[in-house]
Amino acid sequence: MKKTMAILLASALSVSAMLSFSAAAEEAAPKAEKGEGVMTYEEYAAAELDTEVVVETYVQAKQSWWEDKATLYTQDEDGAYFIYNAACSQEDYDKLVEGQKIKVTGYKSEWSGEVEIVDGTFELEDGNFIAPVEDVTEFLGKDELIGYQNKKVCFKGMTVEAAGKNDAGEDVAFLYNWDGSGEEGNDLYFSVSKDGAVYSFTVESYLCGADTDVYKAVKELKIGDVVDLTGFLYWYEGANPHITEVKAAE
Numbered sequence: 001m002k003k004t005m006a007i008l009l010a011s012a013l014s015v016s017a018m019l020s021f022s023a024a025a026e027e028a029a030p031k032a033e034k035g036e037g038v039m040t041y042e043e044y045a046a047a048e049l050d051t052e053v054v055v056e057t058y059v060q061a062k063q064s065w066w067e068d069k070a071t072l073y074t075q076d077e078d079g080a081y082f083i084y085n086a087a088c089s090q091e092d093y094d095k096l097v098e099g100q101k102i103k104v105t106g107y108k109s110e111w112s113g114e115v116e117i118v119d120g121t122f123e124l125e126d127g128n129f130i131a132p133v134e135d136v137t138e139f140l141g142k143d144e145l146i147g148y149q150n151k152k153v154c155f156k157g158m159t160v161e162a163a164g165k166n167d168a169g170e171d172v173a174f175l176y177n178w179d180g181s182g183e184e185g186n187d188l189y190f191s192v193s194k195d196g197a198v199y200s201f202t203v204e205s206y207l208c209g210a211d212t213d214v215y216k217a218v219k220e221l222k223i224g225d226v227v228d229l230t231g232f233l234y235w236y237e238g239a240n241p242h243i244t245e246v247k248a249a250e
Helices: 015-020 041-046 090-095 143-148 213-219
Strands: 052-066 069-075 080-087 100-111 114-128 152-161 174-176 188-194 197-203 226-232 242-248
Touching: 041 052, 052 080, 052 090, 052 114, 080 100, 090 114, 152 197, 188 213, 197 213, 213 242
Parallel strands: 080 114, 197 242
Antiparallel strands: 052 069, 052 100, 069 080, 100 114, 152 188, 152 226, 174 188, 188 197, 226 242
16 A cells, blocks of 8 residues: 655654544444453553554545555544554455444554554444544644644645646646655645645545546545545644645635
């Protein structure tokens, strides 16, 4: 799987930061009882890296599947879990609709700041939960942002800035790949600003390919547009939001 690059903040991952902002979605649904041997999000966040973890969580988006492995964005009422390359048949992958409850067993890992569950397996369970979108605009440029890692979040009132230059030396609103080296179908990188600070956001092509509305919408952005953005708060040497929706600012 590709690991995308971005420039936003380099922020150290801490358990306390992850836990401090894990309760915002509690009012969206009643707490589900955890099965025997299943960790709470607090226990998961406190677990040492490279140790086995068992969590019950809910699929929020499917990023990719190949060679009987699935990569998923998942979340429960308390926090989010990025499931990387879990063993998964095509038949089971097709069953992973938004909101589907799964029990995941794997190992807690970290890659360039991104905390994830790797080498995992999962079981389908009865239950459904679609996480609310959390507005984290106020935390841009702050350490608190990492507390929302892997959650579905939004950024409001962002102004589109130049992401780079085209072959003619003109400013453009997006690039294929972080350095402009790609082509149609690759990741899209675009820059937006808030209160004088500029941030780089991504449309991850495995998650949202060239045929998706968000991919097309980013290609239509103009420098100076003011937009609201929704996506998953992935992390790579700092926040690297994977955007799934772009619309004109309300």
